[in-house]
Amino acid sequence: MSNRGTEVGNLLPVKTWMKNASIKAVLNALAAGGKEARFIGGCVRDELLKLPVNEVDLATPERPERVIQLLEKAEIKAVPTGIKYGTVTAVIRNNTYQITSLRKDITTNGRHPVVEFTDDWREDAMRRDFTFNALSATPEGVVYDYLNGLQDLADRRIKFVGLAEERINEDHLRILRYFRFMASTGFLNDDKVSHQICIDNAYLLSHLSGERIREEFFKILISENYNDVLEVMVKSGVTQYFLPEAMQTNLTKHLIRVENFVNEHINIIIDPIRRLASLISTNRSNADAIAQRLKFS
Template identity: 50%
Template sequence: MSLGQFVSHDTALKKLWQHLPQARLVGGCVRDLLLNLPVHDVDLATPQSPEVVMQILEAAGFKVYATGLRHGTVTSVIDGRAFEITTLRRDVTTDGRHAVVAWTDDWREDAARRDFTINAMSCDRAGQVHDYFNGQADLAARQLRFVGDAETRIREDALRILRFFRFLARFDVAKPDQAALTAIRDLHALIARLSGERIAAEIMRIVVLDRAPLVLSLMQEVGVLPHIVSHPNLRFFSHLLSLGAPAEPRLRLAALYPPREEVKRLRLSREDTDLIDFLTATQPLLDPAADDAALRRALSEAPPDRLTLRSWMDQAADRSGTSSESWQKFRTRLNAMETPTFPLQGRDLLDQGMSPGRSLGTVLKATEDWWRARGCVDGLSACLSYALTLRGFSRNSSPT
């Protein structure tokens, strides 16, 4: 959808403009609409203070939430959609991570504090684009430039270094801006001040892009990537992508990080860290020539979605000459197979008179190993019979 169509046809936005006529669309949504790209988040700016914005919208019957009053931001929900509305700002002080801001009514001053020219445009309710720093021309030329002085913008917020590379990859920039690269070479050490969470959010958005191998190589060349991964496995990463691996950020990160290199710096969730550990385990796990019993054993230890992701890692590491077609057939078999479930539970052993305690867990584990070794096909009766033969099975009383 074009910018003009969006402005004229978006009913929820038109309702908001009825009560905040001075507000303008800002930032990424203007950029993407000018490129006819889908827009997911609609951000607006206004010269009115956040308190006034809340009063106006609440009086109009809209839900309003103070999502970031310190930075001048409120969120209003209209027709089930969220609109983030921020008061025009100017930076008072910055430390490379956070800024102390003051309100302003000067649109150009607000635009001047943004990162790149293509993100510094705004659009009013009449559909007019306000472009103070030639962002439209840069979009057309596939250029990515910082607003004003690159070094100043980076010192204000070092995350802009990573955002620069993300936009390079996303918009297929024709040629990186040399002034920007020079500033990044000089200031890349500022990345060390950023939180792991902020770094993770950017790097996970970079690795899923088609041009990620080229951009990551450039990040390595200018000294940025070592702040994120000390020994990046760029060759393996590129090979994985060449095989057609899915754009799953944790898979891509696992390919970028050599085995045994920790991702704790990124402060990922436990779930994400566990998955990356599973994907980077050094021993080969999957074999396209595996029989059904081997597949069932694998499925008994990990869900099919994890195994599918791991299959891409094993394929990229495969030096046996196995064809891509064989690996794809393997993944099809894997996802078509029913996941086996170990049928024996602790209560089954208790019903047979076994005493609770450590020995019960030992018997359960040994029986599960036996069940898995036999291809995960034995039912409850067979597993129970085997458990009864094990040393360490002691009856508390006769079964009833």
């Protein structure tokens, strides 16, 4: 079987984010090496869902050292942000693009994997968290789907790649990512087994850094369906492993009504700190402890 995978067809109309001057320069730089680069993960998912695309990531069979060479040859700044994991960041015209070499996990410990680079797009897809995040697309909009991610998007279903417990053991943050996608998409959690596995393994979140927890949890807090998901997380005990002060969601529901009322008159910025404050009941010293635990500064 070809390592190019299953060609689904030209499903993505070529939008501005796929063809602006900055991304074209990066794609042309990578193409100069003779290997295909594709859009990967969230940008493909969000475009298919007709959601705003805020971050554009790329994948390539090129090794990270070669990616740096190709970018610098095109006079594009290359930052080795996670080079041992295959990630290089291209910086051009105040835009940043993460470029990750195709890879497979050799060993994992729930936080930092040891990876091996590969030329196989399917093999790279198999190491991702959810089927809709394993989608990739060429600059022309041809989508490749190895794991039935398109159907899961159509069915509005969050589905782990392979076994949920294995994916969670590889990276414990995937528990929060599962709830984040519930909050941001409103998708179904009708896979009761995977849902319960996330709850039962929530204790693993205590092994992660405050920065990683904060970044993912704040994405939940600014999501459209955040209150419903927070209620599930609090009642099931998920939050006790990183935010034990989160005891109730009644104030959060009230805050939603206030934000909606104010938004009828002026546009307000959705503030994750404000929403976090509505979720907890504590004093100043405990608030300071939360800020330290989640690495606010």
